[in-house]
Amino acid sequence: MFSTAAYAQDAAVAAQPGLLEGFLPIILIVFIFYFLVIRPQSKRMKQHREMIANVRRGDTVVTAGGIIGKVAKVKEDNEVEVDIAEGTRIRVVASTISEVRAKGEPAKTDS
Structure with missing residues (x-):
């Protein structure tokens, strides 16, 4: 009876992810967001400024x-x-x- 409760607690502790594993999906999302949204938009803004300067x-x-x-x-x-x-x-x-x-x-x- 006492041994099954000890095994259950041990399994719960082993299933918790580490700090890096918890933040890895967030870091990956920010990385993808930068390359798919922020970088292309900044390139378009730079091209528009150059076009306006050359009118x-x-x-x-x-x-x-x-x-x-x-x-x-x-x-x-x-x-x-x-x-x-x-x-x-x-x-x-x-x-x-x-x-x-x-x-x-x-x-x-x-x-």
Whole structure:
């Protein structure tokens, strides 16, 4: 009678996982989450920043709102003037440019 209770307690102690074995699944989940979500998102953000930095006059761009136009002027304070129709020019925040469709050459000025 006493010996069976002792065996039952011994089996319960042996079945408890160690500290590393308890945290291993959490560490594995964080590792997978980093490579599947965080790293690709940071690469996309870096590419978008580079695209915005390389926008020049004459480029055809698409804004986040779906407006397609040609860049008329790039301002220093993160604004871009975009021609969307003849005689219609709008100012947009440079970070709202979602795509550069065609790279254009800047117009030559006569000086």
